[in-house]
Structures are given as C-alpha cells and as structure tokens.
Amino acid sequence: NLINVFIFCRLSNCSITEEGYKALASALRSNPSHLIELDLTGNDPGQSGVKQLDDLLQDPNCQLKTLSLCGCSITEKQCLSLSSALRSNLSHLRELDLSENELKNTGVNHLCDVLKDSHCKLERLRLGCCDVTDEGCSAVTSALKSNPSHLRELNLSGNQLGDSGVKHLCDLLRNTQCKLEKLELVTLYCLCSNPSHLRELDLSENQMKNTGVNHLCDVLKDSHCKLERLRLRYCDITDEGCSALTSALKSNPSHLRELDLSGNKVKNKGVKHLCDVLKNLDCKLERLSGPPGAGLDKPDLQESKYLVM
Numbered sequence: 001n002l003i004n005v006f007i008f009c010r011l012s013n014c015s016i017t018e019e020g021y022k023a024l025a026s027a028l029r030s031n032p033s034h035l036i037e038l039d040l041t042g043n044d045p046g047q048s049g050v051k052q053l054d055d056l057l058q059d060p061n062c063q064l065k066t067l068s069l070c071g072c073s074i075t076e077k078q079c080l081s082l083s084s085a086l087r088s089n090l091s092h093l094r095e096l097d098l099s100e101n102e103l104k105n106t107g108v109n110h111l112c113d114v115l116k117d118s119h120c121k122l123e124r125l126r127l128g129c130c131d132v133t134d135e136g137c138s139a140v141t142s143a144l145k146s147n148p149s150h151l152r153e154l155n156l157s158g159n160q161l162g163d164s165g166v167k168h169l170c171d172l173l174r175n176t177q178c179k180l181e182k183l184e185l186v187t188l189y190c191l192c193s194n195p196s197h198l199r200e201l202d203l204s205e206n207q208m209k210n211t212g213v214n215h216l217c218d219v220l221k222d223s224h225c226k227l228e229r230l231r232l233r234y235c236d237i238t239d240e241g242c243s244a245l246t247s248a249l250k251s252n253p254s255h256l257r258e259l260d261l262s263g264n265k266v267k268n269k270g271v272k273h274l275c276d277v278l279k280n281l282d283c284k285l286e287r288l289s290g291p292p293g294a295g296l297d298k299p300d301l302q303e304s305k306y307l308v309m
C-alpha cells in the first residue's frame with residue numbers, strides 16, 4: 001500500500017530486471033496520480049519492461065513530471081514505442097533523461113515527434129552519449145523550432161556532432177521564441193552563438209585553443225549576452241586566450257558569476273589578467289575554477305600574485 005502514496009520513486013542502479021519492471025509498473029498503475037518523479041537509471045528493462053513502462057505512461061491518470069531512463073539500454077525500436085506512449089499523455093512531463101542509450105538518429109527522430117507536439121511542455125531534455133550525429137541534431141533543432149517556447153535545458157554532450165550540427169543549434173538559439181538557458185555540448189568541436197536567454201554554456205574538452213576563444217569573446221562582448229556560467233575546461237587555452245577572455249569580460253562584466261578554466265595552459269600572466277577583471281567594481285564573478293580539483297574564490301584571487309593555473 002505504500003506505493004499508493006509515492007511522490008518520488010528513485011530506483012537507480014538497482015539491477016531491476018524485466019520481471020521487476022512488470023511488478024513495479026503494475027503497482028504504479030494501480031494508483032498513478034500521485035507519482036511525480038520516476039528514476040530507473042541504470043536498470044535494463046528489456047523489451048517487455050519497456051512495454052510495461054509504456055502502459056504506465058499512457059494511463060490518463062499518470063501525472064509524471066520527471067522521467068529518468070539514463071543508461072537503460074533502450075534501443076532505437078524501443079524509443080519508438082516509448083515516444084508513442086509519451087505523446088498519448090504529454091501535458092504533465094517536464095523533464096526527460098534518455099542519456100547513455102543507443103538511440104542513434106533513428107531513435108531521436110521518433111522522439112522529435114514528441115517535441116513537435118503542441119502539448120509538449122518539456123523544460124529539460126538530456127540526450128548525452130546517445131550516438132547522435134549531425135542528422136539527429138538537425139531533427140532535434142527542427143522539432144524545437146516548431147515548439148520552442150518551453151525547453152530551458154538541452155544536453156547533447158558526448159555525441160558525434162560536428163560543425164553542421166552546431167550550425168543547426170545556432171539557428172535555433174537565434175529564434176526569438178527560444179528560451180534555452182542551459183546548453184551542454186561537452187566533447188563537441190564547436191562555437192555557439194548567443195541568445196539573450198542563455199545563462200549557462202559548457203564547451204569543455206573541445207580543441208578551441210586561443211583562436212576559438214577569440215570567436216567566443218565576440219559573443220561575450222555583446223551587450224545582449226547574459227551568461228552567468230561559462231565552462232571551458234581542457235580547451236588548450238593559454239595566456240593569450242585568457243587575455244582575450246578578460247578583455248571581453250571587462251567590456252560586459254555584470255552578469256558572469258562562474259568561470260571554469262580548469263585543465264588549460266594558463267600561467268601567471270593569464271592570472272594577472274583575471275585579477276584585473278576582478279578589480280573591476282562591476283565584475284560579479286563569484287567563482288573561478290583553475291587546476292583540476294582546485295576552486296578559486298574571488299578574494300583568494302585578489303590576494304594572490306603568484307598563482308599558476
């Protein structure tokens with residue numbers, strides 16, 4: 001009877017089998033209206049388990065807001081049935097995590113039918129490490145253009161996106177109805193344009209180097225840029241790139257709260273440039289991350305003359 005009062009059901013990495021999925025789905029279907037969050041991360045449902053989950057999602061009384069199926073070995077075919085189930089009862093779901101499943105472009109295309117639906121109110125979508133290429137990225141951005149006003153967070157990290165995929169994303173971000181605030185593109189070789197809504201940008205582990213950072217600085221200088229968190233970990237940036245960054249931040253210093261330059265080749269000269277930014281009274285930077293595992297707060301940086309990052 002306890003299942004009847006569950007609001008959050010979190011069963012990540014519990015080695016649940018198809019039989020376990022059947023029992024869980026049956027219990028939840030007996031009274032689904034209270035369930036808000038279901039986390040089954042790291043459990044392999046198999047074909048029959050996905051079918052049980054589909055039946056739960058299609059229940060008209062289901063009011064699930066958060067569904068996490070990260071690393072559940074969901075295939076392209078299973079994504080089709082899952083997408084169909086989601087479309088039948090879309091008005092409540094706000095967060096969907098399908099990361100670390102081999103959805104590939106075919107599976108993502110099925111999911112795009114959900115995203116295009118006018119009843120879709122998704123605010124957070126995570127598709128990290130799903131073996132998606134430029135083709136899948138194009139499908140996602142096309143779907144979001146047709147229904148752009150709700151999504152706040154999109155994670156496409158760890159996919160095989162190239163310049164073409166990034167171009168599609170940039171076109172989406174230029175859409176005045178796009179409300180994206182967080183875009184994660186880790187391990188993606190890219191630069192991204194800037195909309196006024198974007199608050200968090202992660203471009204870590206890209207071969208940006210100083211040249212790429214210089215292009216990004218054009219974004220940071222834009223008076224419409226309202227970025228609050230910028231992560232550029234392991235991007236092969238040196239003092240030269242750090243100088244360009246600090247120059248851009250001096251021209252538009254009032255929004256950025258967090259800057260992560262961990263794993264780059266920034267030395268004392270680069271740190272001096274950063275300190276010059278921090279001395280600016282308009283600077284709102286609260287946290288600067290340097291070497292791996294080290295966090296540098298504003299007061300520490302202002303007091304340090306010999307810090308090497």
